[in-house]
Amino acid sequence: MAIELKDNRFHLYNDEMSYIIEISRQKDLLNVYYGARVDAEEIETKRDRPGAFCSCADDNDPDYSLSVMGQEYPSAGACDFRSPAYEITNAKGMHTPELKYRSHEIINGKPKINGLPAVYTESENEAQTLIITAADEFYGLEVKLFYTVFEKLNVICRHAEMRNCGKSDMMLNNAQSVSLDFPAGEYEYIHLEGAWAREKHIDRNSVHKGIQGFESRRGASGHTENPFMMFFDKGSNEDYGNVYGISLVYSGNHRFIIEQEAAETVRVQAGINPFGFSFKLSEGEVFTTPEAVLVYSDTGFAKMSNTFHKLYRTRLCRGVWRDKTRPILINHWEATYFDFTADKLLDIAKSAAKIGVELFVLDDGWFGHRNDDFSSLGDWYVNEEKLGCTIAELAEKINQQGLKFGLWFEPEMISPDSDLYKKHPDWAITVPGAKPHLGRHQLILDLTREDVREYIIGFLTDILSSANIEYVKWDMNRNMTDVYSENLSPERQGEFYHRYILGLYEILETVTSRFPNVLFEGCSGGGGRNDPGMLYYMPQNWASDDTDATERLYIQYGGSMVYPASTVGAHVSAVPNHQVGRISSLKTRGTVAMNGAFGYELDLSILSEEELNEMKEQVKFYKENRELVMTGEYYRLLNPFTSRHSAWMYVSEDKKEALVYYVVKTARPSNEVVHLKLKGLNPVAKYNVGGKIMSGRTLMNHGIIIDDTEHDGNCRIIKLYNI
Ligand code: DGJ
Numbered sequence: 001m002a003i004e005l006k007d008n009r010f011h012l013y014n015d016e017m018s019y020i021i022e023i024s025r026q027k028d029l030l031n032v033y034y035g036a037r038v039d040a041e042e043i044e045t046k047r048d049r050p051g052a053f054c055s056c057a058d059d060n061d062p063d064y065s066l067s068v069m070g071q072e073y074p075s076a077g078a079c080d081f082r083s084p085a086y087e088i089t090n091a092k093g094m095h096t097p098e099l100k101y102r103s104h105e106i107i108n109g110k111p112k113i114n115g116l117p118a119v120y121t122e123s124e125n126e127a128q129t130l131i132i133t134a135a136d137e138f139y140g141l142e143v144k145l146f147y148t149v150f151e152k153l154n155v156i157c158r159h160a161e162m163r164n165c166g167k168s169d170m171m172l173n174n175a176q177s178v179s180l181d182f183p184a185g186e187y188e189y190i191h192l193e194g195a196w197a198r199e200k201h202i203d204r205n206s207v208h209k210g211i212q213g214f215e216s217r218r219g220a221s222g223h224t225e226n227p228f229m230m231f232f233d234k235g236s237n238e239d240y241g242n243v244y245g246i247s248l249v250y251s252g253n254h255r256f257i258i259e260q261e262a263a264e265t266v267r268v269q270a271g272i273n274p275f276g277f278s279f280k281l282s283e284g285e286v287f288t289t290p291e292a293v294l295v296y297s298d299t300g301f302a303k304m305s306n307t308f309h310k311l312y313r314t315r316l317c318r319g320v321w322r323d324k325t326r327p328i329l330i331n332h333w334e335a336t337y338f339d340f341t342a343d344k345l346l347d348i349a350k351s352a353a354k355i356g357v358e359l360f361v362l363d364d365g366w367f368g369h370r371n372d373d374f375s376s377l378g379d380w381y382v383n384e385e386k387l388g389c390t391i392a393e394l395a396e397k398i399n400q401q402g403l404k405f406g407l408w409f410e411p412e413m414i415s416p417d418s419d420l421y422k423k424h425p426d427w428a429i430t431v432p433g434a435k436p437h438l439g440r441h442q443l444i445l446d447l448t449r450e451d452v453r454e455y456i457i458g459f460l461t462d463i464l465s466s467a468n469i470e471y472v473k474w475d476m477n478r479n480m481t482d483v484y485s486e487n488l489s490p491e492r493q494g495e496f497y498h499r500y501i502l503g504l505y506e507i508l509e510t511v512t513s514r515f516p517n518v519l520f521e522g523c524s525g526g527g528g529r530n531d532p533g534m535l536y537y538m539p540q541n542w543a544s545d546d547t548d549a550t551e552r553l554y555i556q557y558g559g560s561m562v563y564p565a566s567t568v569g570a571h572v573s574a575v576p577n578h579q580v581g582r583i584s585s586l587k588t589r590g591t592v593a594m595n596g597a598f599g600y601e602l603d604l605s606i607l608s609e610e611e612l613n614e615m616k617e618q619v620k621f622y623k624e625n626r627e628l629v630m631t632g633e634y635y636r637l638l639n640p641f642t643s644r645h646s647a648w649m650y651v652s653e654d655k656k657e658a659l660v661y662y663v664v665k666t667a668r669p670s671n672e673v674v675h676l677k678l679k680g681l682n683p684v685a686k687y688n689v690g691g692k693i694m695s696g697r698t699l700m701n702h703g704i705i706i707d708d709t710e711h712d713g714n715c716r717i718i719k720l721y722n723i
Contacts, residue, residue: 003106003130003149004040010104010130011040012149012156017296019149019156021072021132026058027100029134029145031070031181035242036298045069055079068263070181073134073145073160075099082267083211083259085179086160087274088281090139091168097141099134106130110148110157115502117249117536118291119148119157119315126151140166153307154296160289164281171491172279176271177248177292184264186234191256192226192558197546197579199223199527200558202641206234207266213257215273219444219480219497220251220524221531227254228562231268236300238636239679243297245304246270247562249316250290251533252501253277276483278494293532301561302679306633309564313631316532317539317567319512321519325626326540326566326597327358327404328619329471334547334573335603338365338372342388344605346397351604353401355612356619359471359599360398361406366391368418373477374441377413378420380459392467399468406471406519407463411456412504413442413477427452431484439478447503448496449487460511464518472515474508474538476524501533508537521569521597530559540569540597547573547601549584549592550665553640556595560648566630568596572615574603586611590618591663591715595629595648598622625719628652628659635679640665645708651680655696656722658687662706664714675703678720687720 004011009032012019020032020040033043054065057079066079076084077096089095109124121127129148135141142165148157158178164170187207191214192200205212214229216222227248233241246268248254253273260266270292279287293311297304314322330352332345349360367383368376382391389397395405414421414428416438421428428443430436436443445452463469483496512520520538522529526545534541541563544555552570559568570593575583593599604612622629632650637660640646644666651658662676681687681696689704704718 003128003147005104007041009040010132012130012147013037013040014149014151014154016298017154019147023101024064025061026064028057028066028069029072029099029101029132031072031179034180034182034244035296068265070265071179072132073099073143073179075136082261083257083269084174085176085269086143086162086172087174088139088141088162089171089173090166091170094139097136097139099136099141099143102133102135102142104130104132111146113159113288113291115505116288116290117316117505117533118159119155119249119293119311120318121315135165139170140164141170150311153311155307155311156294156296157291158294159291161286162281163286164283167283169280169282172281172287173277174274175279175287175289176269177289178246178270178294180244180268182231182266182268185266187266188232188234188236189258190230190561192228192561194223194527196223196525196528197544198551198555199530199544200226200555202558202561207258207260209260211257211259213255215255215275216253217273217275219253219483219500220476220529221254221533222479223524223526223528225254226527226562227256227270227531229256229268229270230301230304230561231258238302239300241300243301243304244268245295245297245308245562247293247295247308247532248290249293249532249536250501251504251529251531253497272498276494276497279498280492280495290533302635305561305636308562309634312532312535312562313564313566316535318536319516319539321539326519326630327471328356328622329359329361329406329599330357330403330604331361331363331473331571331599331601332603333363334578334601338370340365341386342394342397345394346401347605348603349398349401349403351607351612352600353403355604355616356623357403357600359404359406360401361408361471361473362394363408363473364410364475366407375415375417377410377415377442378418378445380409380463390467391463391469395467395469404470405468406473407469408473408475409460410475410477411460411507412445412447414445415442426486427455429480429482429485431482432486434482437481439481442478444478444480446485446487446500447507448485448499453503453507456507457510461514464511464515469518471519471521473521473523473542476529479528505533505537512537523569527555527559530563535563535567539567541567542569543596546579547571548577548580548582549589549663550582551580552592553646553663553665556592557636557640557646557648560634560636564630565596565634565650569599570594570596571599571601572618573601585714586614588663588715590615591661591717594618594622594625594717595661598626621717625659628657632659633680637676637679638662644668645674647676649678649680655680655682655685658720660704660718660720662716662718664708667708667714671708674706674708676706677701677703681720682722685722688723689718689720693723
């Protein structure tokens with residue numbers, strides 16, 4: 001791995017990948033190549049003919065037009081008419097800066113990004129970082145572009161810092177984390193679209209002329225568009241094709257665009273959504289963009305996913321729980337919703353203990369006078385009348401059952417019906433004087449305010465120190481409207497969305513480092529903030545409020561493109577399912593939920609012995625196999641979006657063990673015989689497959705024969721041992 005500068009070209013490479021940046025004679029930073037490993041000196045700079053109506057950046061070189069060249073961080077208004085990577089306006093209203101290379105630095109390892117979550121290294125040998133400084137002297141703008149390249153993973157992390165080096169203020173109206181220019185070609189892209197309880201669905205499209213893409217304007221990364229995109233050669237699949245995954249380590253408004261222009265070249269950008277964004281930079285002030293993580297695969301989607309999984313599991317998630325075995329939990333939410341007593345909770349906990357569950361989670365409804373979702377957010381004192389005891393006492397009773405105790409919070413919210421609102425109505429995000437728009441009957445606290453952040457850190461510290469609380473579910477149940485803060489001057493209102501997220505990250509950093517042994521699970525009505533930014537603070541994320549096994553096949557398949565199973569909260573719930581009314585067998589529900597941080601979310605205290613025994617077996621199986629699920633290489637075998645069944649598998653790093661999951665989505669008579677071709681095995685090793693000995697190559701080329709008319713719960717888990 002190295003970053004080299006030769007003949008005005010930076011070559012960022014490892015054994016499998018190259019990324020080439022050229023400093024042109026005119027000092028522009030040109031985006032020359034990104035893909036499988038090449039020899040940098042042999043690559044020609046992409047230079048399409050400019051033609052009529054192209055402005056030229058150099059009178060001595062009339063063909064030199066940025067409008068048709070690949071660029072690293074394209075400016076607006078200076079020859080290139082495509083989407084700029086950043087936009088500024090100076091105090092005089094001028095807005096056409098042009099960046100020119102000034103200097104660079106190459107360092108070992110990866111520097112931290114102040115105040116923002118980011119991928120990290122544990123030793124300086126894992127990665128190298130190139131920092132290029134470019135500037136526009138006239139505007140007094142200096143931009144630092146950061147590129148970290150990893151030695152063992154095909155990963156490049158990018159972000160930018162914008163500094164006002166002039167004397168007067170400037171407004172930054174756009175600052176993308178990454179801009180890439182790909183040569184003319186036929187491309188496709190996948191993004192993970194959805195809605196509440198239907199997150200992370202695969203949406204595959206052909207790239208066409210013009211601008212296309214997706215974004216969030218919700219003040220959160222959102223259920224509707226995950227901050228992730230796969231851009232690839234047309235026709236790529238799980239095992240074939242040049243694939244570029246782009247994942248934004250950010251939990252707020254994001255935007256991903258793809259622009260194909262006249263010369264058929266394609267520009268891809270990702271970063272903070274310019275919607276509602278403007279950031280005032282006074283003299284000497286710096287704005288730092290979130291990090292974009294780029295993963296390259298020369299052989300399709302599976303390799304890209306495995307690179308993201310390994311990187312995010314080991315170099316984004318942090319703390320003791322990063323590598324620790326995650327406890328199997330019971331959450332009472334779908335069992336009782338708000339309607340519970342301490343006795344009911346203890347009954348559920350007792351049954352959970354009997355089947356081997358390890359953690360009990362007290363969800364919404366334990367504080368203030370909250371018996372429905374109309375009140376009490378902000379009043380974080382226990383409702384002793386309802387519980388009959390303190391949190392510490394309840395935790396102790398749960399601990400006596402042999403279970404850890406966990407607690408739900410929604411720290412960022414305030415109910416108009418709360419003591420907190422009576423005391424501090426100005427802490428809620430509203431436009432003063434205008435009627436606010438409620439979401440789930442609640443408002444959001446203004447995290448741009450220091451006093452609000454201190455309040456949240458304060459009550460969390462008090463409660464978490466007051467009892468043996470070993471797990472926290474951090475929920476967030478509405479998106480942002482009425483965006484305005486009395487804390488910010490009028491010209492800084494465009495900073496609100498971003499400053500909210502910075503405030504959130506500050507709180508999360510403080511609380512998670514104050515309570516390093518607590519396991520935090522992120523949640524936003526399920527997957528409303530399932531993003532890498534949150535994973536930096538919380539190694540688990542409740543993937544969706546939809547717990548139906550079939551619906552989860554889609555959600556977990558889509559999510560697996562980028563997020564490792566260790567980060568995915570997945571529970572067995574009651575039937576008929578509360579979201580879609582479907583009745584699935586307990587076997588199917590368990591089979592699907594075991595693909596993540598596993599748990600149960602139903603009233604165990606009313607189940608039959610037979611059901612509890614089956615669950616006991618599930619728990620036993622999961623305990624025996626959870627390390628493989630958490631850390632194994634992941635292969636998607638059958639796609640639920642395009643076929644009537646779904647299948648996937650995990651292979652241990654040494655390829656000695658594998659676990660195959662197969663679920664029938666739509667049962668029907670007169671079926672085809674399924675040849676389930678496995679992946680990732682050692683071709684010449686022999687595996688024991690339920691007593692039958694087969695080589696890796698037979699299993700991968702001929703497959704396992706499955707006849708799903710056998711009616712055995714419509715799903716299977718097949719364990720393979722290397723003999
Ligand atoms: C939304 C979450 O996704 C649910 O799991 C549950 O915690 C509710 N909020 C509680 O209000």
